[in-house]
Amino acid sequence: MTVESHADVRGLRLAYIDFGGTGTPVLALHGHFGRARMFAPLAAALAPAHRVIALELRGHGHSNHADGYAPDDYLEDVAAFVRGLGLGPVVVVGHSMGGVLGFRLAARHPALVRALVNEEGGALNRRPEIPHPVLDVRPWPRRAPTLDELRRQVEAHGIPDAGYFLESAVERDDGWGFLFDHDAMVESQEALVGDWWPDWLGSTCPALLVHGPDSFVLPTSMVREMAGRRPGTVLRELPGCGHWPHDDDPVAFAGAVREFLGTLATP
Template sequence: MRTSDGVYLAVVEFGGDGPPVLLLHGLMGRATTWWPQTRWLTRHGRVLAVDARGHGRSQAAGPWTTARMAADAAEVIEQAGAGPAVVIGHSMGGLHGLVLAAQRPDLVRALVVEDMAVDFRDATGRNLDDARAWFGAVPQPFPSLAAVRQAFGHPRPEFGEYMAECVEERADGYHLLTRVGDAVQIAAEWAAVDHWAAVGAVRCPTLLLEAEQSVAPVGHMVELARRIPGAWHVRVPGTGHLVHAGAPAAYRATVERFLAGLP
């Protein structure tokens, strides 16, 4: 599909009937990383996932702001033409979903946010230089998919498996689908801007899933739940940032319990 500012976005249809369920991946991810969850989510509606701009098979074109990328998600729902969606987002995708729910409540029936923060400004001891250093240390090209898994899979093997789906093979080896410079620009906004105002505007049913080893500041997702009327906060024991990949059974049980209670 083409966005209103002319950027091509790759949208993946996973099947299912009924109201749309839109899946939004995290930074450096892609739509197809949701495939294991789509096997059961298709019982709850028509499941779509989108490669965010600069990710997967979508065009690498800014602006790289949260507002623009949330607007992209809104346009996916509008072009699907099937009414308000259940929006499920991980990390960056959770932030985009939350801002979408705040700005376009007509398009969001319910919201699931996985391990996300709306304010990273100095709260975690990280800064943009840290992000540049981390991305700059990624050893591209990778000689094999096993090397991708090894580079990203410690201490959480599920992250290595996840990232092995987010590369493409070229003549000299495997490269990340997302350009490092683009990822740094996206992260730069998180180091400078907070989205607490959007939190206060969310009115749809909301599930907040937090990893035990979360990337969010301590207490942050509890505070999100306090500010969103009726929000349900669940901390999943034994998990890292990729809750849906690291604890798929617990993730499914929690999300399906939430979906079963929707009006």
């Protein structure tokens, strides 16, 4: 049974979804602009052997906004959340920023992480290797009269398909807008710019690296280097997928994750 709830974590009220079941716990972490509910298809595909719990990070979804969005802020939030629910060690599935957060958690808090699934989270996030590490959403509309108009205005800023972002759209008294704060999301992305190689190489747990070869965010050459340099890492490139393999081919993505989880020893 899917349950939406909140946890008090380091002075913040963080939302999460427990997709139910009694299987091995899997902690799912979204990327920038994301929501916990994006992991519903994966949770359904992994049930009943795995219990997926998806956290909405600070400033995202229905979690509290915060005074800071440094990578270490997110890191300690997640560590405290896992400890608070008594979940560890968990398998961590993370997308984009959530992938970076996952492998940093494994490096900094190894007792909490049993294995990693990193979907499109790069070990290096800076120019020139990554041409556009920050998506500036500050010019995006704060309100629009309809959801369709919000989509139109966002896509007018050069976004080919606003569907991912509209998962965080809600209707308020003065129109449709986003749950996230535009300025905070730029601040958070800018804070993630940097060299994360030490953290990627800083853990020894089994890892699955999932990549969309058509990704505009993460070069295939970097992903292959990440897999080659970290022992115990399996690379799966999903043809026809971009930066969101879980959306572009949910069946293949879930199959890759399920196959990897099947290789883990029983805790």
